[in-house]
Structures are given as structure tokens and as C-alpha cells.
Amino acid sequence: xxxxxxxxxxxxxxxxxxxxxxxxxxxxxxxxxxxxxxxxxxxxxxxxxxxxxxxxxxxxxxxxxxxxxxxxxxxxxxxxxxxxxxxxxxxxxxxxxxxxxxxxxxxxxxxxxxxxxxxxxxxxxxxxxxxxxxxxxxxxxxxxxxxxxxxxxxxxxxxxxxxxxxxxxxxxxxxxxxxxxxxxxxxxxxxxxxxxxxxxxxxxxxxxxxxxxxxxxxxxxxxxxxxxxxxxxxxxxxxxxxxxxxxxxxxxxxxxxxxxxxxxxxxxxxxxxxxxxxxxxxxxxxxxxxxxxxxxxxxxxxxxxxxxxxxxxxxxxxxxxxxxxxxxxxxxxxxxxxxxxxxxxxxxxxxxxxxxxxxxxxxxxxxxxxxxxxxxxxxxxxxxxxxxxxxxxxxxxxxxxxxxxxxxxxxxxxxxxxxxxxxxxxxxxxxxxxxxxxxxxxxxxxxxxxxxxxxxxxxxxxxxxxxxxxxxxxxxxxxxxxxxxxxxxxxxxxxxxxxxxxxxxxxxxxxxxxxxxxxxxxxxxxxxxxxxxxxxxxxxxxxxxxxxxxxxxxxxxxxxxxxxxxxxxxxxxxxxxxxxxxxxxxxxxxxxxxxxxxxxxxxxxxxxxxxxxxxxxxxxxxxxxxxxxxxxxxxxxxxxxxxxxxxxxxxxxxxxxxxxxxxxxxxxxxxxxxxxxxxxxxxxxxxxxxxxxxxxxxxxxxxxxxxxxxxxxxxxxxxxxxxxxxxxxxxxxxxxxxxxxxxxxxxxxxxxxxxxxxxxxxxxxxxxxxxxxxxxxxxxxxxxxxxxxxxxxxxxxxxxxxxxxxxxxxxxxxxxxx
RNA sequence: GCGGGCGUGGCGAAAUCGGUAGACGCGCCGGCUUUAGGUGCCGGUGGGCUAACGCCCUUGGGGGUUCAAGUCCCUCCGCCCGCACCA
Numbered sequence: 001x002x003x004x005x006x007x008x009x010x011x012x013x014x015x016x017x018x019x020x021x022x023x024x025x026x027x028x029x030x031x032x033x034x035x036x037x038x039x040x041x042x043x044x045x046x047x048x049x050x051x052x053x054x055x056x057x058x059x060x061x062x063x064x065x066x067x068x069x070x071x072x073x074x075x076x077x078x079x080x081x082x083x084x085x086x087x088x089x090x091x092x093x094x095x096x097x098x099x100x101x102x103x104x105x106x107x108x109x110x111x112x113x114x115x116x117x118x119x120x121x122x123x124x125x126x127x128x129x130x131x132x133x134x135x136x137x138x139x140x141x142x143x144x145x146x147x148x149x150x151x152x153x154x155x156x157x158x159x160x161x162x163x164x165x166x167x168x169x170x171x172x173x174x175x176x177x178x179x180x181x182x183x184x185x186x187x188x189x190x191x192x193x194x195x196x197x198x199x200x201x202x203x204x205x206x207x208x209x210x211x212x213x214x215x216x217x218x219x220x221x222x223x224x225x226x227x228x229x230x231x232x233x234x235x236x237x238x239x240x241x242x243x244x245x246x247x248x249x250x251x252x253x254x255x256x257x258x259x260x261x262x263x264x265x266x267x268x269x270x271x272x273x274x275x276x277x278x279x280x281x282x283x284x285x286x287x288x289x290x291x292x293x294x295x296x297x298x299x300x301x302x303x304x305x306x307x308x309x310x311x312x313x314x315x316x317x318x319x320x321x322x323x324x325x326x327x328x329x330x331x332x333x334x335x336x337x338x339x340x341x342x343x344x345x346x347x348x349x350x351x352x353x354x355x356x357x358x359x360x361x362x363x364x365x366x367x368x369x370x371x372x373x374x375x376x377x378x379x380x381x382x383x384x385x386x387x388x389x390x391x392x393x394x395x396x397x398x399x400x401x402x403x404x405x406x407x408x409x410x411x412x413x414x415x416x417x418x419x420x421x422x423x424x425x426x427x428x429x430x431x432x433x434x435x436x437x438x439x440x441x442x443x444x445x446x447x448x449x450x451x452x453x454x455x456x457x458x459x460x461x462x463x464x465x466x467x468x469x470x471x472x473x474x475x476x477x478x479x480x481x482x483x484x485x486x487x488x489x490x491x492x493x494x495x496x497x498x499x500x501x502x503x504x505x506x507x508x509x510x511x512x513x514x515x516x517x518x519x520x521x522x523x524x525x526x527x528x529x530x531x532x533x534x535x536x537x538x539x540x541x542x543x544x545x546x547x548x549x550x551x552x553x554x555x556x557x558x559x560x561x562x563x564x565x566x567x568x569x570x571x572x573x574x575x576x577x578x579x580x581x582x583x584x585x586x587x588x589x590x591x592x593x594x595x596x597x598x599x600x601x602x603x604x605x606x607x608x609x610x611x612x613x614x615x616x617x618x619x620x621x622x623x624x625x626x627x628x629x630x631x632x633x634x635x636x637x638x639x640x641x642x643x644x645x646x647x648x649x650x651x652x653x654x655x656x657x658x659x660x661x662x663x664x665x666x667x668x669x670x671x672x673x674x675x676x677x678x679x680x681x682x683x684x685x686x687x688x689x690x691x692x693x694x695x696x697x698x699x700x701x702x703x704x705x706x707x708x709x710x711x712x713x714x715x716x717x718x719x720x721x722x723x724x725x726x727x728x729x730x731x732x733x734x735x736x737x738x739x740x741x742x743x744x745x746x747x748x749x750x751x752x753x754x755x756x757x758x759x760x761x762x763x764x765x766x767x768x769x770x771x772x773x774x775x776x777x778x779x780x781x782x783x784x785x786x787x788x789x790x791x792x793x794x795x796x797x798x799x800x801x802x803x804x805x806x807x808x809x810x811x812x813x814x815x816x817x818x
Numbered sequence: 819g820c821g822g823g824c825g826u827g828g829c830g831a832a833a834u835c836g837g838u839a840g841a842c843g844c845g846c847c848g849g850c851u852u853u854a855g856g857u858g859c860c861g862g863u864g865g866g867c868u869a870a871c872g873c874c875c876u877u878g879g880g881g882g883u884u885c886a887a888g889u890c891c892c893u894c895c896g897c898c899c900g901c902a903c904c905a
Contacts (some may be wrong), residue, residue, distance in 0.1 A: 329905095623842095685843095689843075699860090795872095814885055
């Protein structure tokens with residue numbers, strides 16, 4: 001055999017086989033006395049092969065899982081696939097390959113790479129959302145929602161993607177464009193299925209305080225829910241004898257309301273304008289606005305437009321008749337679809353008033369420039385309130401409105417109900433039928449799953465391709481037995497991923513989605529890891545599902561993910577987001593082939609703080625590979641040194657001195673450092689740096705005793721295991737004959753964390769002037785004396801008077817001189 | 819516009835509690851090993867001045883608090899992310 005060298009190509013398959021053969025990472029649902037820990041990375045959407053972001057995601061999660069196992073936890077670390085979705089279907093339209101076939105192929109590729117990366121997954125719990133054994137329970141959960149009115153059908157103005165030929169949830173529209181394909185979204189009036197997530201708005205908001213999530217993700221969710229407290233106030237149109245309630249967050253400005261505006265979609269607009277001189281103009285205006293895209297209408301900067309309705313309403317606080325308008329800056333979906341306009345204290349109303357020459361009446365403040373949205377004394381309102389602080393007047397006015405039955409406190413949310421139906425094929429069928437006699441009827445539980453039928457033409461035609469599967473569509477009503485048609489829309493794939501973490505707990509259960517006792521044991525997920533792009537969609541929906549299921553008594557937790565970590569992206573070598581068109585895509589496959597899975601994994605963790613974006617560097621991964629090879633060589637050399645050739649426990653020598661003592665100390669320092677970096681924070685980059693330091697020191701102290709070197713290298717192997725598991729296992733075994741993952745995480749020896757002496761920093765006026773060796777724990781006087789005696793300090797002290805001495809024990813002395 | 823984050827060597831970064839700025843890695847320079855290249859090992863590497871001991875400057879700019887500031891406060895500039903007619 002030629003010269004021995006670090007060869008991941010033999011080491012990695014060797015350990016992967018052991019773990020597979022022995023089912024090492026499988027975990028029982030039976031408690032075994034250890035604390036449970038549920039470590040989960042967001043499940044992948046299987047499309048093609050895994051990319052570098054997947055590698056980072058699972059390398060991160062795996063490091064956490066290993067660390068938790070070795071710190072005494074029973075760890076659940078499963079894997080699955082978010083297998084339904086548009087890309088596979090669009091691919092089918094293009095290539096004719098059935099979405100199932102393409103998806104299954106991709107799943108096989110992902111599975112293959114997870115093995116080759118050596119991710120410690122409990123494969124006995126593997127799931128895929130397109131598997132009837134899984135989506136049966138997605139449908140089951142839908143029915144439970146339906147029974148409680150949490151899933152309902154209604155006609156509404158919805159977002160329609162003309163390219164994907166389907167409706168989209170509010171959350172899937174970004175800047176007026178389809179999140180997936182980028183087409184400009186249209187507004188359509190359609191009957192669709194919704195989840196009543198708005199019922200949970202307050203709880204989704206309040207419970208954010210209970211979970212350990214990044215601040216910015218919580219803020220994004222808070223903003224998305226958009227809770228506003230204010231009042232509902234009734235304005236009456238006397239001519240038509242209709243009351244129009246409006247929502248306002250500023251009831252204190254009611255006396256400044258000088259006009260009234262309705263959304264173009266408001267159902268009463270045509271009724272109000274009928275018979276007035278503006279009738280024709282209003283019809284034209286409304287039609288034009290409704291045909292405008294989301295994008296065109298949305299811009300805040302565009303000049304205000306609108307048309308008078310030729311009617312007035314009465315301001316309830318002062319009886320004034322104020323003119324009514326229709327304008328597209330008022331949204332039908334928020335509040336009541338009508339507003340009171342206070343131009344002096346609202347920028348939008350101000351712009352509208354200027355454009356249409358309407359009165360702008362200050363009611364708050366004194367001489368601030370208008371529009372003024374701040375606080376101040378009330379004015380021009382009523383003798384009751386003028387002079388009063390506007391915040392106090394707010395309360396008083398709401399109170400008065402309540403007494404007069406003209407208004408009441410009210411809360412509004414930006415959050416809308418979750419539109420879940422999609423007019424597409426490759427998704428979970430919605431388990432209801434439409435019966436001529438009984439209307440919407442749920443498919444009974446025992447008939448689940450409603451199978452996704454086979455079809456040939458995936459081309460969308462403005463209705464679900466499933467509608468063409470007539471044999472499947474035509475069925476009988478479960479209630480009356482008469483003819484009925486199946487629902488042909490499928491579910492948004494976010495429904496599938498809103499509960500998958502629950503299914504992992506009890507993946508084989510075919511009696512129920514899960515057993516309550518089992519789920520109570522594992523939930524919540526202790527550490528969730530994924531990309532920040534899911535900050536709103538998936539993370540909000542999953543929280544909603546868990547709360548709804550908890551309300552049904554199916555779960556005992558209110559939150560799915562106790563702690564969340566959002567990883568940064570790996571950018572291309574040019575520092576830009578990887579994309580095929582940019583030609584800067586780094587694929588993990590050749591990297592793993594060339595450097596090994598351990599080097600690839602350790603590199604993406606070493607590249608920088610894991611929550612930050614970082615550019616890929618080929619020389620960077622080479623550097624990490626070099627480090628792993630150095631560690632391997634030291635292990636190999638020690639395992640072949642005549643005296644150390646027999647594997648045995650790697651204990652530090654009893655009374656080390658010199659280089660040996662130094663190495664034992666360094667190893668203990670590394671244990672302490674790596675442990676601290678992995679606990680509470682995710683500083684894998686500095687943890688790996690510490691192991692590098694340890695390895696470097698062994699090279700520099702080859703004169704140390706064999707046992708000291710063995711201890712240092714076995715420690716390095718043990719510490720590197722969560723990041724480079726194959727190499728860690730290999731080196732540890734070479735030295736000790738033992739399996740590192742079965743060994744507890746090392747604990748530092750406190751006696752070895754401290755040295756007898758330290759470098760005392762000697763400062764004068766805060767500037768470092770010298771450094772001297774000083775005994776650890778020396779009293780302040782002695783430190784001061786040592787500092788004063790330091791050669792360069794003496795030189796600087798010459799002729800100066802010391803007016804103050806600051807001593808930081810075991811660290812520094814600062815002499816303040818004049 | 820509102821909200822959040824960030825700004826440190828040639829590059830990725832570290833400094834966790836206000837106490838030695840630049841750990842670790844990349845790159846670069848030099849040495850040893852090698853027939854040579856590569857690999858490997860050792861050393862050097864923020865800027866300026868100096869023969870040297872050393873000295874001065876340096877964490878986006880300016881100001882402040884402090885014995886001491888990358889870290890705290892004020893202010894300005896730049897970049898990134900989220901939301902954006904939500905009454």
C-alpha cells in the first residue's frame with residue numbers, strides 16, 4: 001500500500017454503511033429517561049437535485065442533532081418531502097413527464113444525497129406529502145376544519161395568476177406579482193375555499209412573545225397580521241336612509257372629517273350614485289379601476305383619483321353633511337370598505353382634498369405643517385374637547401359614541417383569511433362533493449383518501465385539470481346517495497407543510513394522523529431551522545394549524561416551533577445570489593465528490609455566521625479540507641506509533657508538564673469554547689476555528705507526551721464530529737477503538753482551564769505600554785507593582801505623576817498619569 | 819415613507835459582560851522538504867515612521883460619555899432586507 005493519506009472516499013461510505021446497517025439514528029417513541037429533543041430542518045421541495053442551500057440547511061440541523069444526542073437527549077431528527085406543487089406540474093406541461101414520476105425521481109436523488117452527506121436522519125419516519133398515506137390525513141384535517149367552520153367557501157375578489165391559471169393566497173402575491181412565476185396578478189371575483197386564520201389573529205400575535213424566534217421574523221409576522229385598534233363610527237346617508245360604519249384609528253380627529261370615501265368595489269356605490277349627475281362618470285371610473293392590475297392600483301405615490309357620488313353623509317359628532325366620493329385609494333378588503341376622510345391629519349386624505357379642492361380643517365395641534373399626524377391639543381372640535389390632549393379626547397369621544405350608539409371600540413387586522421384552493425392538478429384533493437340536494441357535503445372519514453386521479457392533460461384552462469377526469473368527478477352524495485360532483489380544486493401546498501412535523505412523530509399510524517400521547521411527547525419542535533423566506537407564509541400557517549388542532553383537543557401545544565433559526569444564503573463566488581442565468585451556481589455534487597461530504601459540510605458552517613449570507617469560495621473549502629486532512633494525519637500517525645498502536649481510551653496524562661501540559665490545557669480550552677459556541681448561539685464558525693487552533697497546536701508541540709497528543713487529537717475528533725461526522729468517527733476510532741457518537745459530549749476539566757500565570761496588560765492612560773507575566777489570582781497591589789516595574793511603563797512614567805490606578809484582576813492595570 | 823439589520827485588513831471574518839482590535843480561514847511573501855511542479859511542514863503578513871528599542875494612526879464620517887469605546891449615547895453617510903394608499 002502506498003503512503004497513507006486522508007481519503008474521504010473510503011472513510012465516508014464506511015461510516016454511512018455502519019449507520020444504515022445499524023439504524024443508528026432511529027429513535028423510539030418510548031421515553032427512555034432522557035430528555036426529548038426535536039430538531040427539524042424545513043422539509044425540502046423535491047425538484048431536481050439538492051442545491052448548496054440544502055447542504056447548509058441540513059449540515060446546520062445535523063450539527064444541532066448530534067450535539068443534542070451527545071449532551072444526553074433523545075433526539076427526533078426526521079426527513080420528508082414537500083412533494084406537491086406547481087413546478088412539477090409546469091414541468092409536466094412542458095415535457096409530458098407525469099409530476100409523480102418527476103417528483104419521485106427527485107426524491108430518490110435527495111435521499112441519495114442525504115445519505116452521502118451523512119446526515120443523521122431517522123429514516124423510519126420518512127414521509128412525502130403526495131403519498132396517499134400522508135394526504136389522507138391532510139384531507140382528514142381539512143374536514144375537521146370544515147366541521148368547525150374554519151374551512152369555508154365564499155365568493156370574493158381574489159388574486160388570479162394568468163400564467164399559472166390559478167388563484168393565489170394573499171401571501172403569495174409579491175409587489176402585485178405571482179410569487180412563483182412573476183406574472184402580474186389580476187383581480188377576479190371567484191368562489192373559493194378559505195381557512196379562517198383571521199379568527200386566530202390575536203393569538204398568533206400574542207403568542208409570539210412565548211417563542212424563541214429571531215426578532216425580525218417576529219416583527220414580520222406582527223406587521224403581516226397588522227393589528228390596529230380604533231373605533232367603528234357610523235355615518236348616515238339621510239337621503240337613502242343607510243348607515244355606513246367606518247373604521248378609524250383616530251376617533252380624536254372626527255371633527256376634522258370633511259368628506260367620505262368609498263371603495264370602488266363597495267356594493268352600494270351604484271345604488272348611491274343612481275339618479276345623480278355623476279352616475280355615468282362613476283360607472284366609468286369603477287369599471288376602469290376594477291380592470292386595473294393589482295400593481296397599477298397599489299402605488300402609494302400615484303396621484304389620487306376619484307369621482308363625487310352626489311350624496312352626503314352626516315358626521316355623527318357634529319351633524320355636518322359631508323360629501324361622498326368613490327376612490328381607489330380605499331380598499332374594500334380592509335375595514336368596511338368606506339372611510340371618513342380627515343385631510344388635516346392623514347396624508348392620503350390630504351392629497352385627495354388638495355386634488356379636489358376640499359376643506360382641510362385642523363383639529364389637532366397648533367401651527368404644525370399639515371397634514372399633521374402627531375399628537376397635540378384638540379382644536380376646532382367642540383367646547384367639550386378643545387384644549388384637551390388628543391389622546392385623552394380619543395377615549396372621551398369613543399365613550400361618547402358608545403353612549404349615543406353611534407360607534408364602538410373596534411380592532412382591525414391586515415391579515416386576510418387564507419385562500420387555500422388552487423385550480424391545479426398536482427395537489428391534495430379537497431375532500432368534498434357538491435350534491436344538487438344537499439349542497440356541499442364532506443367526504444366521510446372512512447372514504448379517505450380521496451385519491452388524486454390519473455389524467456393526461458395537465459394544461460390549465462382556467463379551471464382545475466381535474467374537471468376533465470369525469471369518471472372521478474361524477475360520484476354519489478355520501479348523504480343522500482344522489483348524483484354529486486367532486487370538488488376539482490386542490491389544496492395550496494402550504495396546507496401539506498402546515499402539519500408535517502406532527503406526522504413525523506407517529507408516521508406509521510394508519511388509524512389516525514397521530515396518537516395524542518406520542519405527539520405530546522415530542523412536540524413542540526425544539527429547534528427549527530430554515531430559510532427566512534418562509535418567515536410569513538409557512539411559519540404563520542403552521543402556527544395557525546397547531547392552534548386550531550389544539551383547540552380540537554388533538555394536541556397539547558399552542559406553538560409548533562419553540563425555537564427558530566433562520567439561515568443565511570450561500571451566494572455565488574461573485575457575491576450574488578446563485579442563478580442559472582448568472583452562471584454562478586455551485587452545485588454540491590461535484591464539491592462532495594472532490595473534497596468529501598465532511599469538508600463540504602464543515603466549510604458551509606465555517607464560512608461565516610450561519611444566519612448571514614456568505615459567498616462561496618473554492619479556496620475556502622480547500623482550506624477546510626486541509627484542516628480535516630491535518631487532523632486525520634495526526635490521528636493516523638498516533639495510531640501507528642509503536643507505543644500507541646493499540647487503541648485505548650484517550651485519557652490525559654496524570655501530571656503533564658511543558659508541551660504536554662500546554663496541549664492538555666488547549667484541548668480543555670477547545671472543549672469549553674466549542675460547547676459554549678454551540679449552546680444558545682449557533683457560532684459554528686468560531687467553534688470550528690477553535691478546533692483548528694487545537695490541531696495547529698498539536699503540530700507545534702510534537703514533543704509532547706504521547707498521551708497528551710492522543711488526548712488532544714481524540715478531543716479534536718470528538719468535537720469535530722457534529723460538523724464532519726465521518727472524519728470524527730474515523731479518527732476517534734483509530735485512537736480509541738470506540739464510537740464517538742456513543743460517547744457523551746466531553747466536559748472540560750476546570751483545573752485545566754486556568755493557567756498559573758497570565759499576560760498582564762500594562763496601560764498608561766488607556767494605551768497599552770507593556771505586557772508582563774503575572775501570577776493568576778495575584779492581589780491588586782501586586783499587579784500594580786508589576787505594572788509600574790514593567791520596563792516600557794517605567795520609561796513612560798518618567799516625570800509623570802500617577803493620579804489614578806485601575807486594576808482589572810487577571811487582566812490589566814491602567815495607570816492614569818498627569 | 820415606516821419598520822428591522824449591517825458597515826472592522828487584500829477577502830470571509832473574530833472580539834460573548836465597556837478592558838490587549840484583527841482569533842481562525844483564504845490570499846500573498848519567505849524558508850525547509852522535493853529532480854521539478856504540486857503536496858506537506860515552519861515562519862511572516864492592517865497602515866505610516868524608525869538602523870533598532872519603539873512611536874503614531876486605524877473598526878463608514880463627525881461629536882460625546884469614560885481611567886478605558888469596534889462595543890454605550892447623539893448626529894450624518896452608505897448598503898441590505900421586510901412592509902408599503904391597511905384609514
